[in-house]
Amino acid sequence: MTQQEPPDTGPQPDAPKSPKRWIVGEPLPTSELEGQLLPKRLALPIFASDPLSSVAYGPQELLLILTATGGLAFLSFAPWVAAAVVALLAIVVLSYRQVVKAYPSGGGDYEVAGRNLGEWAALTVASALLVDYVLTVAVSVSSGVDNIISALPFLDPWRVWIAIGFVLLLVAMNLRGVRESGKAFAIPTYVFVGSLGVMVLVGLGRWLLGDLPLADSAQYGVQAHDLTQAGLILLLLRAFASGCSALTGVEAVSNGVPAFRVPKIRNAQATLVIMGGIAIALFAGVTAIALLTQVHYVENPCDLIGWAACVDQPQASVIAQLATSVFGAGSAPFFLIQAATAAVLLLAANTAFNGFPLLGSVLAADGYAPKSLSTRGDRLVYSNGVIALAAMAGVLIVVFQASVTHLIQLYIIGVFVSFTLGQIGMVVHWRRVRRRGVRKGTVGGLAINGAGAVLTAVVLVIVTVTKFTHGAWVVFAIMPVLWIVMHRVNRYYRKVGREIAVDDRTEFGSSGDHAIVLAGTLTKPTLKALDYAVAMQHDSIEAVHVAIDAEAAQRLAREWDERGIRVPLTILDSPYRGISEPLIAHIAEHRRSHGSEVVTVYLSQYVVGHWWQAVLHNHKSQRIKSKLMLVPGVTVAIVPWLLDEAKLVLKRPVRPFPGQDRRGEPSRPLIRRHLGEEEAAPSDGPR
């Protein structure tokens, strides 16, 4: 472990194109990071597919709760509940406009909570968001697959595999890089927004002309309920909580500020506001048309048409019913809307693929997560985060069999934990700014974030109460575990950091230097290692043979004599047929009699040309190395022996920078020699 970032830059340019290259594309140099940044027209679909797609189910959930629990009579409350959701959405969007400006580094709520409320809040936000990103992928993909299966029911047996397939597709697209996935995602999102917008406008127009037909489901009766006042309030709260699913993903922009083009803050804020505007317009519009066409949507369609006639067929979604009313069943716009809805639901999962790796890299940089999460891959994305997210979402999809009904219960909670803590953090932030004497903007900021904090906290309570027993407890069980793991990881990194920090007493003197060359048979690899060790001019040197087979040991001793090799050969007995153990005992013995000498063990190791040849070798030197590493004061030198076939495979010169090579630029790296030109240094300095 000598350097911080360890990505693998993959195969050579003129090697046959590997599957990885087909999927991911050629590696990009770090200098192209700027070129990967997002213009607003791409940032919008990338960050907004999640909140916009929730228009497809937000109004539906809201109507469902009202109709199913309360009966038709309570639909009159729908506009008010929808208005509350829209108002909350507006406040949350405005709140995040403030976050983007105050903390533009991409830390989002995590950074806000950490800076203003402390480590505990940052870790709480982080664990909540990590859980929710995984759920976003699982829920959105499952919901998209649901829509596809509604249209093509024969695919039902492969539901889980189709969902997994889409997750893999998302992984591949995201590994290609933020920019390229943005392009692929822009079209469906814009088609979805456009077609839904047209539907709302045409619907309203036809209503004004008195020409809007009722939905098919309008004729079905729904059982009426009597509710106490307390029951009514609970009903409205549940409807409100369900509608709040439209808010998920709003925070994505605040985590993605670094991915925007300059001026980053301005662009991110603008994207946020545009997104909020569209989401509000569509949410309100869809709810309005749904009420105007008197769509009845309940959990069990048999409630609508009566038990006798019920054939247990799935109910068309609210969006589908509206499209039928406005444009007519089977019309071209109807199919366009259905396809765009399915596509945008699948793409909503992509928001998490942007958020999770960014958050992971921030956590890794802060020492709360494994360092590998902060490694940019070939295409400049945090590849390990992308893969980790996909793996966890895949597990969820398999465990819950891609069932939206089950997964949706776990959803939203994490987002609102993050919302609430982030907004509280912002309130603390503004108060601190005021204490520093700054007045401008702080009153508005306090008002917006204060309102956001109170409202999101209320929603968090409502969502928790209404969902806890339906499975949401799982989230509350996982979050503390994540919290503790991150805390421990941080403690470990800090401990290691202290341990390896150089202080003034750092010194590595030793009294001497002894070399051991492990010799199995008298072959070229052994002689090469011996030759190399001799060239190193150690204070003392010996060859060691561990005798598993007495005959072979005698043969080696004889050959050693015959060749007159001047390095002494020690033969160690190995009653238990291990090589490392007698060797380690021998080293211990040597150090007992020679003080704390540094011991270097030379191992020769075959390098093969093909993977299958590796099966035919013992990987002994690898295993011996692992055991020797545990012995204090021992250094292991591996002397490679390239087999002929490996040489053939490697006969092309190694070209480290495929990208540059491809473009005809020189493959020599920029060498900046720093210090030491005057010393006895090699003369290959800068040319």
Next chain:
Amino acid sequence: MTQQEPPDTGPQPDAPKSPKRWIVGEPLPTSELEGQLLPKRLALPIFASDPLSSVAYGPQELLLILTATGGLAFLSFAPWVAAAVVALLAIVVLSYRQVVKAYPSGGGDYEVAGRNLGEWAALTVASALLVDYVLTVAVSVSSGVDNIISALPFLDPWRVWIAIGFVLLLVAMNLRGVRESGKAFAIPTYVFVGSLGVMVLVGLGRWLLGDLPLADSAQYGVQAHDLTQAGLILLLLRAFASGCSALTGVEAVSNGVPAFRVPKIRNAQATLVIMGGIAIALFAGVTAIALLTQVHYVENPCDLIGWAACVDQPQASVIAQLATSVFGAGSAPFFLIQAATAAVLLLAANTAFNGFPLLGSVLAADGYAPKSLSTRGDRLVYSNGVIALAAMAGVLIVVFQASVTHLIQLYIIGVFVSFTLGQIGMVVHWRRVRRRGVRKGTVGGLAINGAGAVLTAVVLVIVTVTKFTHGAWVVFAIMPVLWIVMHRVNRYYRKVGREIAVDDRTEFGSSGDHAIVLAGTLTKPTLKALDYAVAMQHDSIEAVHVAIDAEAAQRLAREWDERGIRVPLTILDSPYRGISEPLIAHIAEHRRSHGSEVVTVYLSQYVVGHWWQAVLHNHKSQRIKSKLMLVPGVTVAIVPWLLDEAKLVLKRPVRPFPGQDRRGEPSRPLIRRHLGEEEAAPSDGPR
């Protein structure tokens, strides 16, 4: 790769006992190999459980073919067919008596065929036997599970898992060592032989007294068939081929001669003859009693009792029916026989666990299989062969869902390929011996092995014809694949052997010696590596930092200055964020300007105390090492940095020989210093 045999001798003695130790036991020193050898009373059950257990189904298969295809009329041929099987068994046993004497090294048919007929025959025998050993495990375990499920039908849903469980049990027992598994297997085998012998004797006695009851199935009618003379011959041949399943496993003794106590040949021959005698007596006896009690056994029991009354319940096996007739249903001897039969069928699989690893080690020693198959594990058995066999048998069991009906079709063919080639090889052997002028014993040998060759060849043809379309073609498809793989492996080993052989021109001079210390951050591990490299007194030395993050690189350069480190620091640019590639390019550059200098790259590597800590590190040095190994002229030196916790875990002194330690003997290995006492060698020579 410097030594031939690489086993791992496992954990330290006073570490908490690992699961491996509970299962396998303490490691045994090589010197105890002699103590693991088998006395005859243990060799018999170990090598004979396969051929003896076939008495449980051999007669049954024979009667089944005659009754099902020919009707009751043809049962009169049964004694003649049984006599033919018995005669063949006798000849094969006598043939192998000759093999044991002529080739006592444990190579068996493989060696006989190779020495007398050439490599092609040896590889054919080897591939046939490997396939058959795997099938023996799969068939025997499945058949044993079948018997258990006949008694306890509620276990049926877990059939495959029970079979896998027995395979794992066999693995565990065999990993404990040949001798210990022999003890465990002796009792059921002897109980089986004893109880079946008593049953035959009591049955014959009661028949002589006119007191033997008929079997329950005697009353059921079987549809009679008319057969042409050709049909009759085919019928008898098929019955004969089915009965020949009794011959499988006879060859095991000839492969196991080295496992016998001295005098090995005499003991192995005696064991073979005793086994043959018992097998013949039981086979003949069981068939006789079956005919006397008029057992009717058909594939579909409904044929016996008529369709109307058929309740599709499994038919009791022939052994069960006989035990019922002789001792009465539900009597104690009946249950004893049933239990012993089930146990011995499971143990028959053990024959393969003795044969396969031995054959594998012989193949590995001859360079036809990976060397790891010739490695003796902790308990002196060829552990890798045991595990490989179990893995392949496990796959077969899962694929065929532990169905005996399907697996049995693939069975026997391999054994008879091996029989035939082995016997032909013995004929060639005797002719060669005669040509050398030796007369004594060669006529008898030629007669026995000639007869064996002809008869087994005929049976091979019959078995192939009758089974080919029922699935046996799979065996004929796999055998050539194995053949080619072994041939290729051998070619590869020979090529490598030639490549690494030392010749008179072997020389590894180089024009100079350059050291590179990879430095990521200025921490203690880096300084330690630097210090170590400086101590090695290379011709030239430099530290190299690969700059992924420009800021970090500048910080390192600054700290380098501040500390006044006298080794020059080179900073390499890494546009694609890889570490190996710029480093390799830098090395190539260096060698272009400095000739073929040997380059040593020093990498520091963390050693952690717990596996989970490994997750938090990047394993970068490991990956960089792998890539550097591919560069000609580069040696990699790994300088370990033990983290504090690793030191805690390792605070106990390393004791390499748990066994000796446990017995209070000194843990210092026997050091035989050979050569070089007069040189400038370390003074830790023999004491």
